[in-house]
Structures are given as C-alpha cells and as structure tokens.
Amino acid sequence: MAIVLGVSTPFAIPWAMHPGIVRRIGVLLCANHVLLWLPLYAEVSSEEQARVRELGWEKSQFMIPTRDGIRLYTEIYRPLQSSERLPILFTRTPYGVNVAATNLASMLTNQLKELVADGYIFARQDIRGKFKSEGQFVMMRPPRRPGLEAVDESTDTYDTIEWLVNNVPNNNGRVGLFGTSYLGWTTVMGILSPHPALRAACEEASPADMFLGDDFHHNGAFRLSYAYEYAYSLETAKTNVPVSFDRYDAYEWYLQLGSLANVNRRMLQGKIPTWNDYLSHPNYDAFWQRQAVAPYLTNVSVPILHVAGWWDQEDFYGPLKIYETLEPHDRAHQNHLVAGPWDPGIMAAGTAAKAANWAT
Missing domain, CATH: 3.40.50.1820 (Alpha/Beta hydrolase fold, catalytic domain)
Structure with a gap:
C-alpha cells in the first residue's frame, strides 16, 4: 500500500x-x-x-x-x-x-x-x-x-x-x-x-x-566531503567528534587536499575503518553488496x-x-x-x- x-x-x-x-x-x-x-x-x-x-x-x-x-x-x-x-x-x-x-x-x-x-x-x-x-x-x-x-x-x-x-x-x-x-x-x-x-x-x-543511492555514493559517484566528515565524526571516538578544518572555506580545504590517499597520510593514519573501506572498495563489489539491505x-x-x-x-x-x-x-x-x-x-x-x- x-x-x-x-x-x-x-x-x-x-x-x-x-x-x-x-x-x-x-x-x-x-x-x-x-x-x-x-x-x-x-x-x-x-x-x-x-x-x-x-x-x-x-x-x-x-x-x-x-x-x-x-x-x-x-x-x-x-x-x-x-x-x-x-x-x-x-x-x-x-x-x-x-x-x-x-x-x-x-x-x-x-x-x-x-x-x-x-x-x-x-x-x-x-x-x-x-x-x-x-x-x-x-x-x-x-x-x-x-x-x-x-x-x-x-x-x-x-x-x-x-x-x-x-x-x-x-x-x-x-x-x-x-x-x-x-x-x-x-x-x-x-x-x-x-x-x-x-x-x-x-x-x-x-x-x-x-553505493547505489544513499549517503556515501549517489549512483556510484563518491561524495567526498560527506563521506569523510561522517566517517570521521562517528569513528574517531565513542562519542561523535565534529570535523575541524584549518580554514574558513571547507571547499578550499578539499580542493587543496589532492589525492584521497592524502587523507590517511595527513590526518587519519589509517585509523578510521570506514574511510579505509572507501579506498579499498571503489567499485560496487561484494563489500557494498553485502551491506545493502534488499537481499535480506x-x-x-x-x-x-x-x-x-x-x-x-x-x-x-x-x-x-x-x-x-x-x-x-x-x-x-x-x-x-x-x-x-x-x-x-x-x-x-x-x-x-x-x-x-x-x-x-
């Protein structure tokens, strides 16, 4: 209905x-x-x-x-x-x-x-x-x-x-x-x-x-700012930690970031599991398919x-x-x-x- x-x-x-x-x-x-x-x-x-x-x-x-x-x-x-x-x-x-x-x-x-x-x-x-x-x-x-x-x-x-x-x-x-x-x-x-x-x-x-339609990707397109800030907030500590940028314009921060690998090199040091998953699974593979709810x-x-x-x-x-x-x-x-x-x-x-x- x-x-x-x-x-x-x-x-x-x-x-x-x-x-x-x-x-x-x-x-x-x-x-x-x-x-x-x-x-x-x-x-x-x-x-x-x-x-x-x-x-x-x-x-x-x-x-x-x-x-x-x-x-x-x-x-x-x-x-x-x-x-x-x-x-x-x-x-x-x-x-x-x-x-x-x-x-x-x-x-x-x-x-x-x-x-x-x-x-x-x-x-x-x-x-x-x-x-x-x-x-x-x-x-x-x-x-x-x-x-x-x-x-x-x-x-x-x-x-x-x-x-x-x-x-x-x-x-x-x-x-x-x-x-x-x-x-x-x-x-x-x-x-x-x-x-x-x-x-x-x-x-x-x-x-x-x-991957296909919600939050981190839209039709497979990776949403950099949303994905980084959300994973950082939820996984940095047991409480939720807001992202702090070293400049007023977050767009400029992302623009100057360079390769996605720089996130781990400069900030996260591989400590945020979900960010690591983004990098390890850039395509719609078994990782994303198992997380999707429809098959269940x-x-x-x-x-x-x-x-x-x-x-x-x-x-x-x-x-x-x-x-x-x-x-x-x-x-x-x-x-x-x-x-x-x-x-x-x-x-x-x-x-x-x-x-x-x-x-x-």
Whole structure:
C-alpha cells in the first residue's frame, strides 16, 4: 500500500501523517503483561529526575545485556500520570541518547506530541560501541550470515526487546520501532528477525544501499566531503567528534587536499575503518553488496511504514527501495509507504507544516 500525502499535517513524526495507518499500526500495540524491574545502571541523579518529573515523566537508565555479553546503554521514560499498561516505542541510535531535560521537553511537546497523547513508554538506546554502550562500533554493520552465531543490529534489537518487555513496569508486552536516517536503518534491521513482541515499525529515510543511492555514493559517484566528515565524526571516538578544518572555506580545504590517499597520510593514519573501506572498495563489489539491505528483505512479518521525503538529498532512494523490495512479500497488506515534500530534518523537527504549508 503506497500513500503520497496531499494534505497539510502536524509533521510531528511520520506515524502521525496519515491517521488511518497510525491507528491501524497503533492498535497492534495493546495488551497486558506482567514484569520485573531490574536496575543495571547508575541511578538518575535527583536533580535530573526532578527536572524530568516536572515534565510528567520518570527516567530510568540501564545497561541491557545481549547474547554475547555486551551491554547496551538504554534510557526509559515512563509517563507518571498513566495507570494503564502501555506499549513501548523503541529507538536505537549512534548519535547518543542522553539528552538534557530542555531537549527532552522539546521532543515530547513537538515531534513526539501525538504519540505522547496516545500513551507510550519511550526507550532510547546507544547502539553497540557508541557513547555509553559496550562493544565495537561497525558502521552500517552488515546482517549476520544465516546459521552463524554472530551478532548484528537485528540480534541486539531482539535481545533488548526481550529485556524491555520482561523488565519495564506497566508495559503491555508490545513494542514499536521507529527512527530517521541511521535510526531508520536500525529500525529496518530490527524487522529482519523480529522479536514476537515487535508489533509495528516506522522507518524514515533509511538507507538501503550506500553505493547505489544513499549517503556515501549517489549512483556510484563518491561524495567526498560527506563521506569523510561522517566517517570521521562517528569513528574517531565513542562519542561523535565534529570535523575541524584549518580554514574558513571547507571547499578550499578539499580542493587543496589532492589525492584521497592524502587523507590517511595527513590526518587519519589509517585509523578510521570506514574511510579505509572507501579506498579499498571503489567499485560496487561484494563489500557494498553485502551491506545493502534488499537481499535480506524476504518477509513482511511486522506492519511497517516507510517515509520518504522528496527534498531528501541523502536517503530518498532508501525507503523507496525498501518498500519496493518488501511489497511482493506483503500478503497481509502490512507494507506501507508515505512520500511528500520534506527532508529528514523536517521529519524530526516537526516543523514541515509551518515551513511548507503546501496544501490544505
């Protein structure tokens, strides 16, 4: 089922873009479950908890164990005023989940306000190797090969959902995944081998193939500034480190760089794995093909909403390709697409209706 929006909407989060889809997907997140609450990380400071409580929430933070023993830092926000059991909305990110109370207030009252009104518990997780999570970060970690006892973003998602539904108070045993861009990609990874408690997913601007159409290459053309700065930011440290140029004009810096080999000679010294992959795989070889998600999309077992933006210069290809690949396998009509005049930033900020107001 494909939907191209033609109405003005409160662009809080794309699940709120089409009420029919929202309600059909949201209704799947209702049930009852009994569970146990186990602290696995330092308690939230009293000052921070007080600020969060002023917003009507309780914050908890945990190191959730995965099947290979690595623990993933996860923050959980539960509404204080709800007495009923609620579904969990789960997001996994490489950008750091810890946010100040002022930023949390903005999220809850802007881009998440419709979901807050519907009633959810929110769980946010640093993916493996980033920020407070343990393990080694691998950029766009390829799905594990069948039969191997390896880990990937799918297994980490499965293990975390297993922990959440058995340990978070007052959840109803049902979980939804959502996210934009890299967070959209982790959402797609979560549906490859979904946990039984995963009842719905929404990926916004997820990459599908980093050589053919998304981010690092566009139709095979290497995007130098984007690829260098992104790899540097995510792989220099566990936290994300912005690139610093020694001159005002970054274009001039790249112009004077010379050969791509100079990046390692002068700056990176071979320490950034993704940059090394760019140099080692300039063509569409097995490396890029294994990282592409389409070959793994062979089943639609979870209702999923794909969101694509006509103004998205990075990942317009991704959600369309993911939707197209899943559509022949969608016997139960659970595969949905929304496309319209926005970019990923507008999706996240909840401001497109004001910025565009393109139709009424």
